[in-house]
Amino acid sequence: MARGSKPDKEAKAAAKAARKQASKERRTQLWQAFQLQRKEDKLLLPWMIGAIVVSTLVFFLIGLIFGIEWFLLPVGLLVGVLLAFVIFGRRVQKTVYGKAEGQAGAAAWALDNLQGSWRVTHAVAGTTQLDAVHRVIGRPGVILVAEGAPQRVKALLAQEKKRVARLVGDTPIYDIVVGNDEGQVPLSQLQKHLSKLPRNIDTKRMDAIEGRLAALSTKKSGAALPKGPMPAGAKMRSVQRTMRRR
Helix, strand or coil: CCCCCHHHHHHHHHHHHHHHHHHHHHHHHHHHHHHHHHHHCCCHHHHHHHHHHHHHHHHHHHHHHHCCHHHHHHHHHHHHHHHHHHHHHHHHHHHHHHHHCCCCCHHHHHHHCCCCCCEEEEEEEECCCCCEEEEEEECCEEEEEEECCHHHHHHHHHHHHHHHHHHHCCCCEEEEEECCCCCCECHHHHHHHHHCCCCCCCHHHHHHHHHHHHHHHHHCCCCCCCCCCCCCCCCHHHHHHHHHHC
16 A cells, blocks of 8 residues: 555544544543532642742742743743642542542552552452452552451451462461551552552562462452442442342
8 A cells, every 4th residue: 555545644633633532531621620629629729829839939039040030930830830730639639538538448449549560359358337358469469458347357357368378378468457547557548558568579470379369259258349439328228238138
């Protein structure tokens, strides 16, 4: 086919249109997120505007010292805008985690948003009260993450840890309870906590462990959790009845 033929041009045009549409959708989503956050977070705009003003002023003053103030002014403005976006992202994240905290399925939702080669299996053990233990396989080894009433999940964790230990040999097993009490990991810190665990195994070992533990997942009798935090107004009794029928 001749170079620069009509099908090639049409494909390039379609790809360009798709990129433009995706970019437009991202901008729309970003604007909607900003509007929602602005209504709930009265300090958002002051923080963002303050970051831009302070950054611009600092760079301008540095420029005055060296006689290049008008060169550094736009640089300071650009850095300020970037800082404002960082502040926006952090405050949105804080709001989202604040709303999710304490709701059934919140830990599972947080684990689904892990960045990297983590293998997450939801609710490998659970109760009809929606307490649950989730299993994560990663470079640190096997991590069991529990959410729910501490007095109930403690027993679930111990039982699941014993089952896993039979199949993974000397692979490290970590157990975490999500919560705000002493010895627990807050929901907002869960991802950070996992990322700080030492790297003990490689991806080949992860694959082998995942294969061994797959049998446990098929036999598990834990309650299925909602995909994401339950709405605050969800009726607990109806959910529990559904769990008992499983």
